[in-house]
Amino acid sequence: MxxxxxxxxxxxxxxxxxxxxxxxxxxxxxxxxxxxxxxxxxxxxxxxxxxxxxxxxxxxxxxxxxxxxxxxxxxHFAGQAELLHAVKELGQQRLTESMEAAGASLSAREPGPDGAEERVRALGRGYLAFARAEPGLYRVAFCRDEFSMEKLDGVIDPGEEDSWGFRSFGILVQALDALVEHGRMTERRRAGAELTAWATVHGLATMFLDGPLSQLTSEEIDAVAERAFDTLIAGFTTP
Amino acid sequence: MxxxxxxxxxxxxxxxxxxxxxxxxxxxxxxxxxxxxxxxxxxxxxxxxxxxxxxxxxxxxxxxxxxxxxxxxxxHFAGQAELLHAVKELGQQRLTESMEAAGASLSAREPGPDGAEERVRALGRGYLAFARAEPGLYRVAFCRDEFSMEKLDGVIDPGEEDSWGFRSFGILVQALDALVEHGRMTERRRAGAELTAWATVHGLATMFLDGPLSQLTSEEIDAVAERAFDTLIAGFTTP
DNA sequence: CAGGGAATGTTAATAGTGTCAACATCGGGC
DNA sequence: GCCCGATGTTGACACTATTAACATTCCCTG
Known part of the structure; x- marks a missing residue:
């Protein structure tokens, strides 16, 4: 006291x-x-x-x-969980901004198929850049959270998604759609492509942050990520 | 009292x-x-x-x-962290066993290139099967753990990897090497392919367990996973 | 322009956690 | 046979979340 x-x-x-x-x-x-x-x-x-x-x-x-x-x-909060959830949403917002910034840095330039492809890469780079710049916030942005759990349990059809997590997801969706529009991706491959792409960057970030890749230099991380993007896009562009 | x-x-x-x-x-x-x-x-x-x-x-x-x-x-333990670490290693062991079981179910059968490809898929299925069968253990197996952190910090050159995490990784490495041996993957693509594959299944598992895919049915999850494997392998087999 | 209710903050108390120090008991080797 | 180390217990401290009861201030209504 x-x-x-x-x-x-x-x-x-x-x-x-x-x-x-x-x-x-x-x-x-x-x-x-x-x-x-x-x-x-x-x-x-x-x-x-x-x-x-x-x-x-x-x-x-x-x-x-x-x-x-x-x-x-x-x-102001029902408890610690709600406070954590607020921080989590803030983290997701920052992540979205990082992706948007990386995408905007080459938007309008190179409007062709190569541009669409490069935009997907840019989103991935923006994602990983945030994870590396703000590891703690990134971890919170994707930590298990009972509020999100409840929300998903109760509402089966989430008509309006307030959360920023869905906005960043939407950015990715648009970029992949553009890939299809420019003929770089077949409709068949398009199905579920968001999940594959998201899983790739999320898995990479996890390994960088607290996985076996946690002691690589920045250059090594970039190289590994670019190779992963290479095969990911190679898979996307395969008929 | x-x-x-x-x-x-x-x-x-x-x-x-x-x-x-x-x-x-x-x-x-x-x-x-x-x-x-x-x-x-x-x-x-x-x-x-x-x-x-x-x-x-x-x-x-x-x-x-x-x-x-x-x-x-x-x-018997330095503290709670060490107890958690013990559970974590046990979880990694179970995960490895699940992958080995899935791989063994078609080993020796179909020894050709298609078999090598199918083995990579099988490992992924075994991974996801464990994550779905034991979500709690899976989450522990990949939770942040100060013991692993210290280990990685101190020892830069991990000569002998006791951990089961590296063993499961080794299984994947062998499967990918087989892909190269059978001409389904170029040397160039091989570089860092473990990470891409690992990131994919890890990201999928995360989205299934506590991500936006947490309320899909088993069939839907399987379908999504198979599609992800399709594009992953398509990327691997692209020159 | 009061005054009272709602919003917002404080103290006190409960229950659960990790961890250390001091004490108790068993069991195997001299 | 006995003693010392390994193993387990009690007690205590410092945290944490959370609730209940009390205090203060804002602001809206009469």
Whole structure:
């Protein structure tokens, strides 16, 4: 109790001592209410996730960082699982952005069949780039999560997919469709191709992060990934 | 303390009450020492892992099942991480056996190039069969594990690979080498092919277990997997 | 422009976990 | 025969999640 977490009052006072800009809603005001606790907790939990992965997303630790009592989080999350889920969705969003960025870097350029092929590769590169740049977040983005489980259990037909995970999947779908449109892939091969492609990059990322490939240099990883993309696309373009 | 875990004495007495055959070393003897506690703990932890995955491998729960005090485990394991690692190796062994079984079911038959190709498929089927039959164990077999991390960090050159994970990998390597020997795969494609194949099945398993494919029927899963194998092998056999 | 209810935060307490230190008991080798 | 090491137990500490009860503040209604 003596060296307990900083109370809200202590936090609010710390805000005014010039240590940094006020993060509360109104400038410098020592507020009992935080004002944006939900987001603050997600940010703190994300930082925890960055180094340490899913098991580092600890509710009390996040609350401690924000300078709030542990149970305050329960006013904004049903429990630790929901906090973890929020971080997970944030991670999926970042992953999607990484893929989009890699795809956009060559969009419009080379509009032909080779361009479509190169776009698939670019998406894979963007995926792996994020996994390497943010291993902790990546691990959270794909960690087992009871909220997603429940969601999939209950709703058999997910009409509107809010989650960013499906958006990144959609990007891949479009890229593969383009492959078909440009005659680089037959309709038959197209069936289930998203899964094959996704499985490939996901499996590669896993092996890079905590598998047998975890001590390869960046160049070696790139080389291995490109070879994998080669055979993947070779399989796609085979009638 | 009242409803504490069963003491060793209680366990030993339970052994003699006809509930089952004596698991201790000598028949019926109420022994203070367990006699085979390490294995018993691994078995208990494996049962926990079967339903619940890595996060269910709880040291105290395993000790409770064996009927032993929580700290007794520390005479046989450095800590929970080492217990988890033991279960992980057991899981990898089972996975290897599943792959070997699937491969052996058609070994020697059809020795030609088609047989080599079919063997690669069989290994993939054996892999996925295990993942579906033992999802919890599978998840443990590939969970992040600080022991493996340390091992990879320290020893840069792993001369002798004790782990079963490398054995299953070796099976795949042989199958791919056979593909080359029978002229179904060029040397160029061979480079890094293990990783591509491994990534594919691992990614598929992940999506089946806790990904977007978790509610497919067995038939649908098989169909998706076979299509993935098709394009994978198409990629391998492309010059 | 009150005042009261809802939102938000705090303390206290329970239950479960990993881990260490100190103590108890068995069993095999001198 | 006995003693020392291997093995198991108790007790304790530091974490964690979570709930219940209490406190404060915001803001909306009368």
């Amino acid at each position: 003596a060296d307990m977490e900083a109370t809200a009052r202590a936090r609010a006072e710390a805000m005014t001592d010039g240590s940094g800009p006020d993060k509360g809603k109104r400038g410098g005001k020592r507020t009992y209410h935080h004002g944006d606790l939900r987001n603050a907790l997600i940010v703190a939990a994300t930082d925890l996730a960055r180094d340490g992965g899913p098991e580092a997303v600890v509710l009390r630790a996040a609350a401690r960082r924000v300078g709030v009592s542990p149970t305050a989080a329960y006013r | 009242a409803d504490m875990e069963a003491t060793a004495r209680a366990r030993a007495e339970a052994m003699t009450d006809g509930s089952g055959p004596d698991k201790g070393k000598r028949g019926g003897k109420r022994t203070y020492h367990h006699g085979d506690l390490r294995n018993a703990l691994i078995v208990a932890a494996t049962d926990l892992a079967r339903d619940g995955g890595p996060e269910a491998v709880v040291l105290r729960a395993a000790a409770r099942r064996v009927g032993v005090s929580p700290t007794a485990a520390y005479r």
